[in-house]
Amino acid sequence: MKQRIARIWKFLTYDIWRITEDEVGKTTFSLYNIIKTIYLCITHFTKDRIMNKASALTYSTLLAFVPILAILFAIARGFGFDNIMKSQIVSGFGGPSETTEVIFQFVDSYLSQAKSGIFIGVGLIMLLWTVLNLINNMEITFNRIWQVQKARSVFRMTTDYLSMLLLMPILIVISAGLSIFMSTMLKNIEEFTLLAPIGKFLVRLIPFVFTWFMFTALYIFMPNTKVKFRHALIAGILAGTAFQAFQYIYISGQLSVARYNAIYGSFAALPLFLLWVHISWTICLFGAEFTYASQNLRNFSFDKDTRNISRRYHDFVAILIMSRITKRFANNEAPYSAQELSEECQIPISLTNKVLRELKDENVKLIHEVSSDEKSEDITYQPSIDINKLNVAMLLDRIDTRGSEDFKIDIAHTYSEQWNVLLQARQEYYNGSGKVLLKDL
Secondary structure, three states: OOHHHHHHHHHHHHHHHHHHOOOOOOHHHHHHHHHHHHHHHHHHHHOOOOHHHHHHHHHHHHHHHHHHHHHHHHHHHHHOHHHHHHHHHHOOOOOOOHHHHHHHHHHHHHHHHHOOOOOOOEEEEHHHHHHHHHHHHEEEHHHHHOOOOOOHHHHHHHHHHHHHHHHHHHHHHHHHHHHHHHHHHHOOOOOOOOHHHHHHHHHHHHHHHHHHHHHHHHHHHHOOOOOOEEEEEEHHHHHHHHHHHHHHHHHHHHHHHHHHHHHHHHHHHHHHHHHHHHHHHHHHHHHHHHHHHHHHHHHHOOOHHHHHOOHHHHHHHHHHHHHHHHHHOOOOOOOOEEHHHHHOOOOOHHHHHHHHHHOOOOOOEEEEEEOOOOOOOOEEEEOOOOOOOOOOOHHHHHHHOOOOOOOOOOOOOOOHHHHHHHHHHHHHHHHHHOEEEEHHO
């Protein structure tokens, strides 16, 4: 039994990541991809400490909850559909209650304070800052899941975040309008025995569709990188369905908590509300992990081998990639992308990206990125120095000297002999390769 479990674990953690599409059938390979995606989601869920991130976002949400509602109601009142907004929020909390009444009182008070702050505009600025801070924390969390190093610019932050706030009440109203329209149509077709069940199903499906769309849009637009619609849609459907199911549980839980209101008052609903927010964020972030895993599945092929690559083979891959890039440049052809280099040279994409990051490091600077769009995945690479001077020795020397050598080891006197031996060996190593240009390989 232990041997069987050990074999299964080895297959999940090592063997399955070495299987290519050419070695098995298309159906089998698709099944393996599903298994790998689920495995990555679970491992990254634990590794990235998603529960802790959900807790942090729960705290930010609690601070920004009333300001968000205040902004949504302010926009809704400007368009004249604040009553629809109110009814949607009430239904989301499981119907009218003491809690919803207190929330609406807070919102009205917040809006009045924002209009008549002690200092002109202070109330409005604080309101916007609280909301934008929550959205910024969301972006930081999503970027960490996607391993994105570069955040949005201040201009893009402002425009993108404000667009989200303006679109949210409109989408809520559209969802409510569709529900009312479908309910009206359902009354007219109740006499038709075949159409009535279909109509009821469509009415019940509307909240799910809206939630699917909301999560899909969140997974596409929130990370500062290119997210493919197909992967975001699958994750959006899974996360949205889980969210709706938990929403039903939350509403049912509120009804059971109502009996304790006589003792605890409105405080009885607070722990349940915090639990709902925390689990909702957990579902949302798990969907983000699923989107990342499914889109970047190829990056984890040969993952263990890539992390344990020998120095010799690493240098070979660096020479191979650099020679391909310089040849393209010398022939005046379109530059390579990471994907093209990976497919042409049969190098795992994760190793390709790793070597490319090293080659464009500020201490190496042998290549630079070329991209037309901040979020574009079509990033290509070109040489940063004259290709007629770019030889194998220069490449290996810059890779060797990449990083810090500023330690308190006395290489000038005490250990000068060892240091000089290394330098001499390196120089002899470079002498022959200094005559070989990378473009000629």
